[in-house]
Amino acid sequence: MLGNKDQQCLFYNSSIGINLHDASANLADLNSEDKPFVLKLHSSKGLGKDNVKNEEDDSSLAQQLNDVQQNQxxxxxxxxxxxxxxxxxxxxxxxKIIRVYAGTFNVVYTLTNLKPIDNQSLLQLEKNLKNEFDKFLSVKIHPLLYRPSFDISYFDERGNKTFPNYSDTYQIGPPERTIPYIQPAGWTGYGLRVLGKYKDGDTWLDPFLHSANWYRAFHGTKNARPEDFGRSDGCIDERYAPIDAMLNIYQNGFEKARTAAYGPGVYCSPDPQWLENSYYVATVEIDTKQGKKKYKCMLQVATNPDGVQFTPDNEIGVVSNPEDIRPYGILIKEV
Structure with a gap:
């Protein structure tokens, strides 16, 4: 994990055949206390006695190195x-070398007692790795969660889910007062660590479909401003403010909307498709080594059935007391 003054970023830990949008695999790795780096080399040529001549040898060498016991x-x-x-x-x-695998030649490693370093130090590390490894290709980092400040301890892999391109619907809430929970088709969900966080227990969220579950909804952060982070000087990067806003909400809770067309409160929507296509969900552009990529992002939230009112078309929910709405996941979709 890297730190940039008051900000932190996450290393993305790849493994054989992993898809960047496979939330379960990504966050299971990111949740490791070891905080691994992934060094990618074009090949293993030049390492050791340089007995590797082709990709087939890279594969057999990787297997051989993984079979070596730690005390050998x-x-x-x-x-x-x-x-x-x-x-x-x-x-x-x-x-500590955790794993070696081929394709390109990849080395997963960790540092004992890793201390936070800033972005300038990260650039220096990349230069150092290039100097040490002639076949240096990259150090892999998740492209969206790199800049925003998400500590790996904020996530809970039990809440990770890659949603299919169709929406399942469930009835959720108190008996005889249930409303539809529409799953967000085509999104990747990253669970936040919220179980055990609140004094009233966990049945507001878990187990799923419990009679005490709160309603499920979604919240966009496109309209985030500096004052949302306790900053009136405007010294935040507006491109990433929607992501920083999600972190701020997880840490400090919701605040009432500045514009309140349907009355004071926190606004959300039980319809993920409507919210995705609305003005309230941000699209964030990230520079990656594969070029610019764009991602939409929004929060998964739960609302107290006794504390939310819906508009007649059921597209918008208004929660008058911010304590009656809780984030439990982050949704990301590449566009």
Missing amino acids: SHPIIEDIRERLAKANEVDKKDI
Whole structure:
């Protein structure tokens, strides 16, 4: 995990065949206390005694290195650790290699007692790795969660879900007062760590379809402003304000909407498709090594059935007391 002054970013930990939008795999890795780096090389050529001649040998070498027990030594493993130690400016004993796999040649490693570093230090690390590894390709980082400030401890993999391109609907809420919960088709959900957070227990959210479940809805953060973060000087990057707003809501709770066409309160929608196509959901553009990518993002929220009022068309819900609406997940969709 990297820190940039008061901000943090996440390393994306890839594995064999992983899809960037496979939430369960991503967050299971990101939730690791070891906070792994993934170094990608064009090939293993030049490592150790340089006995690798082709991609087939890369694959067999990766398997061989993974079979080496932690208390055993291997000349290529030792060579990699020495180079990583120099690039990261740490002692060799602080480098732990977790896994090696082929395709390109990938090394997953961690640093003991990793301390936060700023973006300038990250750029220096990349230069150092290029100097140490002739076949350096990249260090993989999740493209959307890189800039926004999400600590891995905020996430709960039990809430991760990649939704299919069709919407299932469930009736949720108190008996005889249920309303439809429409699942967000085509989105990837990242669960937030909220179980055990509130004094009234967890049945507002879990188990799913419990009679005490709160209603499910969605909240967009496109209209975030500096004052939403306690800043009146405008010193935030407006491009990423919608993501920073989601972090702020998770940490500090909701605030009432500045514009209140249907009365004072926090606004949400039980219809994810309507909200996605509305003015309230932001599209964030991220520069990646594969070019610019655009993502939509919104919050999954739960609303107290006794604290929310819906418009006649059921497209908008108004929660007069911010304590009656809680975030429980982040939704991301590449567009």
